[in-house]
Amino acid sequence: MIRWMKDLTPRENTTLRACFAGWTLDALDVQLFSFVIPTLIAAWGISTQQVGVLGTVALVTSAIGGWLAGILSDRYGRVKVLQLTVAWYAVFTFLCGFAQNFEQFFIFRALQGIGFGGEWAAGSVLIAEVIRDKYRGRAGGFVQSGWAVGWGIAAILYTVLFSLVSEQQAWRWLFWIGIAPAGLVFFLRRHVDEPEIFTRNKAHQPKQSIFAVFSPTYLSTTIKLSLFTTGCQGATYVYQVWLPTYLRTERGLSVIGTGAFTFALILGAFAGFIIGAYLGDAIGRRKTFFVSTVGAALMLVVYLVLPINNTVMLPSGFFLGLFTYMVFAPLGPYLSEIYPTAMRGTGQGFCYNAGRGVGALFPLLIGLLAAKMPLGKSIAMFGFIAYGCMIIALCMLPETMGKGLPDTPEEGKDDASSAPEPGVTSKV
Template identity: 55%
Template sequence: MTTESIEDSNSPTAWFKEMTPPERRTFWACFSGWGLDAMDVQIYSFVIPTLLALWGLTNAQAGQLATVTLLCSAVGGWAAGLLADRIGRVRTLQLTILWFSVFTFLSGFAQSYEQLFIARALMGFGFGGEWAAGAVLMGEVIRPQHRGKAVGSVQSGWAIGWGVAAIAATVLFQLFDPTVAWRYLFFIGILPAGLVFFLRRFVDEPPVFAETQRRIAQTGDRPGLLEIFSGPVLKTTILTSLLATGAQGGYYAVTTWLPTYLKTEKGLSVLNTGGYLAVIIAGSFTGYLVGAYLADRIGRRMLFFVFSLCAIAVVFAYTSLDIDNTTMLFLGFPLGFFGSGYFSGVGAFLTELFPTRVRGSGQGFAYNFGRGVGALFPSLVGTLSATMPLGRAIGLFAVAAYALLFIAALALPETKGKTLHADG
C-alpha cells in the first residue's frame, strides 16, 4: 500500500466511501436501530418531571423506573447475545426492535407507578438486546481498518435518537396539557417497528458468522451457555464487564437526571431545558463521530483514557461548581462530547476481544452487565439526592464510573486493526 493510499485510508470519510453495498446497508440498518432504540429509552427522562408532579413520585421512585429498565436490559442483552450466536445477528436484531417498540408504546397506557414499572421492565429486555445484536453485526461486516470508525459512527445514532426524543418532548409539552403529553410521547415509541421490514429485505448475515456456523455444524461442537465464563475467555469477560460498567454508569447517572436537574435546581422552563439539552446532544453527536475516528487513529485504549479523564473534569464542573446559566450552556457541549464519545470505541473493542463462536454471547453479556450495574446509578442518585443536592449526587456517581472505565481499559490489550476469523 502506498503512502498516499494509507493516508487516504486514515481520513475521516474514506471508510464510508469505500464501503460495499452490503456494508452500507448494514451500517444504515444498525445506525437507525440504535438511534430509534435511544429515542425510546430517552423518552422516559423527559417524562420524569411530569410524573413527579402528577403521580407524586419521589426522586427515588423515578430513579427506580429508570433502573428497572436498565437492569432488565442487562438480562435481555445477554439473552439476545446467546440467541445471536444461534439463530443469527439479523434475526435477533429484528426481534429485539419489535420488542422494545411495543413495550414503549404500551408504557403510554400506564395508570399507576406499578403498571409503568412493569412496562418499562419489559421494554428493557428488547432495549438491551438491540445493541448486543447490532454491534456484533456491524463489527463483523465491516473491514478491520475501518471497524472503529464504522461501529463508532453507528453509536452516534444514539445522539440522533436522543435529539428526536428531546424535540418530540418539547413540541408535545408545548401543544398539549402535561397530563396527556407524556402519554403521546410514549406512543411515538412504536415507530421503530417499521425498521424490521428493511432488515428482512436488505441485510444479510456476516460471512465470518456464516462460516463459523458451518464449522460448528460439521464438528457438532456448539458453544455452551457458560463458555464465556471458562478458560482464556473468562479474563476477557471480567475486564470487559468492568469497562462497560464504567461506561454505562457514568452515562446514565448524568443523562437520566439532566432534565430534572435543569428544571428543579436551575429553575429552567421546559422550553429552556430543551435548549440546554440541545447543546449537550450536539456535543454528544460530535463526540461520537470524533471518538469513532480516534478509535482507529490512536487506538481503543487511548480513546478511553483521554475521554474518561476529560469527562471527570467536565461533569464535576457542571454539577458541583457554582456557575451561572450562561456558562452552563457553553459547558454543555464538552459535557456531551466527553460524556458520550468514549462509547464509539466500546463496540469495536468488544467485537475484537471475543472469539466468533461466542462473540454475541460475550459481547452481549459484558456490555449489558455494565448496563445492569450502571442501572443502579440513577436509582442511587435519586436516593442520595434526599440528603444532598441532586447535582452533587449526579457528579459523585459519574466521576466514580469514569474512573472505573479508565482502570479497566488499562488492564485490557489494544486490538486496533485486528482481523476477525471464523472458528468453531
C-alpha cells in the same frame, strides 16, 4: 468526514444504515422517559426514590435482554435477533403511554428494557462482522452516533409536544410515537443478510457454551471488560435519567430551557461519537478510552461542581457530552475483537450488559441519595465513581487495533492481553 462511506460495498452500506437506524430509534424510545419524570412526579405523586426505581428497572432488564440476545444471536443469527428486539422495545414503549399508575408503568418499562438491551447486543456484532477491518472503528462510531440523533429527536418531540399540548396528554403522546421503530423490522427482513463470517463459522465450528466467557481462557478478560463497561454505562445513565430533572428543579429552567440545555449535551455526544470513531482507528481503542474518561471527569467538575452560571453551563454541556460519549464509538469494535465468532455475541452481550446491569444501579442510588443532599452533588458523586472504574480497568486491558476478528476459539485462545500491535494484518 463521511468520504470513507463511499468505499463501502452495497452490503456494508445497507447494513450500516440499518444498524444506525436501529440504534437511533432505540435511543428515541429509551430517552423519552427522562423528559417526562417531572410530569410523572406531579401527576402520580411519586417520590424521587420511585423515579430511581423506574429508571433502574429498564436498565436492569436490558442487561438481561442483552445477554440473552447475544446468546441467541450466536445460535440463530444476528439479523433475526435484531428484528425481534426492535419490534419488542417499540411495542412496550407504545404501551407505556397507556399506563395509569406507577405499577403499570413499572411493568411496561421493565419489559421495554429487554428489547432495548437486546438491540445493541445483536446490532453491534452484526456491524462488526460485516464492515471490513479498515473501517470497523469508524463504522462502529457512526452507528453509535445514532444514539445522539435519537436522543435529539426525543428532545425535540418533548419540547414541541409539551409546548403545544397539556403535560397530562403530552407525555402519553411521546410514548405512543415510540411505536415507530417497528417499521424497521420490514427493512431488515428484506435487505440485510447474515454476516458471511457467521454463516461460515456456524457450518464448520461447534457451538460454544453460554458460559464460555467464564472459562479460564476468558475469565480475567471478561471481568476487566465488565468493570470497564460498568463505568461507561453508569456515567451515561446518571445524565440520561437525571439531567432534565436537575435542570428543571435545581437550575429552575423552563421546558424550553431544559430542552435547549439537554440539546447542547446531545450535540456534544454526537461530536464525541464521530471524533471517537476516528481516534479509535487512528491512535487505538485504549488511548481513545483514556482521552474520553479523563476529559469527561474534568468536564463533570465544571458542569456540576463549580459554581458557574447558566450562560457558562450551556457550552460546557457540549463538551461534557463530547467526552462522556466518545468512549462508545470504538467500544463495539473493541469487544468484537476480543471474542471468537462462535461466542462473539455471547461474550460481547455479557460484558456490555453486565456493565449495564451494575451501572443501572446508579440512577436508583442517586434517587435515594437526592433525598438527603442536592441532586447535582449526587449526580457528580456517582459520575466520579464511574470514571474511577473505567481508569482502573483500562490500566489492565490491552489494545486490539489491527487484531481483526478471531474466527475460531483457537484463534481467540491467546488472551486479549496478547493482542498484536497496530498494523498487523487481520485474519478477517
